[in-house]
Amino acid sequence: DAAINRIAAGEVVERPASAVKELVENALDAGARRITVDYADGGKTLIRVTDDGCGIAPDDLPLALSRHATSKIDGSDLLNIHSFGFRGEALPSLGAVGRLSIASRVAGGEAGEITVSGGQMGKVRPAALNGGTIVTLRDLFHATPARLKFMRTDRAEAQAISDVLKRLAMAEPYVGFTLRDISGGGEGRVTFRADAESGDMFDALHGRLARILGSDFADNALRIDATREGLHMTGYAALPTYSRGSAVAQYLFVNGRPVRDRMMIGALRAAYMDVLSRDRHPAAALFIDCDPVLVDVNVHPAKSEVRFRDPGLARGLIVSGLRHALAEAGH
Numbered sequence: 001d002a003a004i005n006r007i008a009a010g011e012v013v014e015r016p017a018s019a020v021k022e023l024v025e026n027a028l029d030a031g032a033r034r035i036t037v038d039y040a041d042g043g044k045t046l047i048r049v050t051d052d053g054c055g056i057a058p059d060d061l062p063l064a065l066s067r068h069a070t071s072k073i074d075g076s077d078l079l080n081i082h083s084f085g086f087r088g089e090a091l092p093s094l095g096a097v098g099r100l101s102i103a104s105r106v107a108g109g110e111a112g113e114i115t116v117s118g119g120q121m122g123k124v125r126p127a128a129l130n131g132g133t134i135v136t137l138r139d140l141f142h143a144t145p146a147r148l149k150f151m152r153t154d155r156a157e158a159q160a161i162s163d164v165l166k167r168l169a170m171a172e173p174y175v176g177f178t179l180r181d182i183s184g185g186g187e188g189r190v191t192f193r194a195d196a197e198s199g200d201m202f203d204a205l206h207g208r209l210a211r212i213l214g215s216d217f218a219d220n221a222l223r224i225d226a227t228r229e230g231l232h233m234t235g236y237a238a239l240p241t242y243s244r245g246s247a248v249a250q251y252l253f254v255n256g257r258p259v260r261d262r263m264m265i266g267a268l269r270a271a272y273m274d275v276l277s278r279d280r281h282p283a284a285a286l287f288i289d290c291d292p293v294l295v296d297v298n299v300h301p302a303k304s305e306v307r308f309r310d311p312g313l314a315r316g317l318i319v320s321g322l323r324h325a326l327a328e329a330g331h
């Protein structure tokens with residue numbers, strides 16, 4: 001029922017940035033090459049994600065909004081998660097906590113649109129759309145005053161949206177991203193833009209790093225490429241001279257998913273222990289990739305923790321891989 005849906009939804013959607021994360025992950029799952037995120041009032045009144053992905057056929061729109069109808073998990077799959085979407089509850093959750101509308105078109109098909117508000121689904125209507133999908137979420141938490149109260153200032157929520165989008169953009173350098181604040185109406189103001197990168201993985205990531213952390217950082221970062229027993233780490237890490245006063249410039253990914261994991265952050269810190277003072281933080285974009293059975297990234301839907309089957313192995317890879325690169329650079 002609607003109340004239970006709203007409670008469950010709160011687990012997935014804590015604030016505008018978590019809605020943006022779910023919607024952009026869906027666009028990535030749909031194979032989008034260009035994703036635009038518009039928001040107003042820190043995402044509280046409006047979030048709109050436009051993509052050029054595969055789209056949803058009109059008949060499938062009600063299904064996409066039904067809880068667990070699309071979950072790709074069955075018992076056997078639990079440790080074998082490849083795509084971002086595996087819970088099948090982001091859209092139903094958003095439809096329970098805001099006014100959600102999805103307009104979509106599959107190549108060669110008709111465009112359709114569906115709206116859900118307060119968990120009540122409308123009928124599929126014809127829409128005008130060239131292709132891809134536009135998901136619009138209005139008035140997040142309008143029916144949940146308790147949650148509304150916990151939202152921070154527009155500025156803080158906008159900052160969180162930008163941070164989430166940059167994390168996703170770091171992991172997908174071949175996809176173009178645009179973030180626009182349309183609070184004032186009209187064309188709005190582009191607050192972040194990263195065009196699709198090309199070249200090999202390191203080239204593409206280097207270009208994306210320069211967009212997100214600045215070319216000064218990217219041009220002076222250590223290239224990381226290390227392997228230990230089935231765990232592979234690639235990316236870039238800062239020279240000690242390019243460290244920062246905070247840890248916000250640490251971008252960590254496991255099998256393509258942005259994570260904030262204590263063990264990994266601790267390992268990063270440990271690797272730099274001898275070359276950085278305690279109040280400095282190395283900027284880094286590190287990707288650990290492995291067979292999905294070696295790691296569980298589904299510890300909690302709204303958090304981004306990971307559980308490696310062998311945490312010591314993962315820690316060892318991060319510490320030794322970074323120390324090796326630092327030593328090669330003379331540190």
Ligand code: ADP
Nearest residue numbers: 026027030064070085086087088089090091133
């Ligand atoms: P999940 O991503 O876990 O499957 P969601 O509730 O996030 O669950 O999305 C439900 C389904 O709707 C997806 O599995 C997908 O089939 C479809 N969908 C959602 N967003 C998009 C999109 N932007 N483009 C194409 N299909 C989408």
Ligand code: MG
Nearest residue numbers: 022026085090
């Ligand atoms: Mg999803």
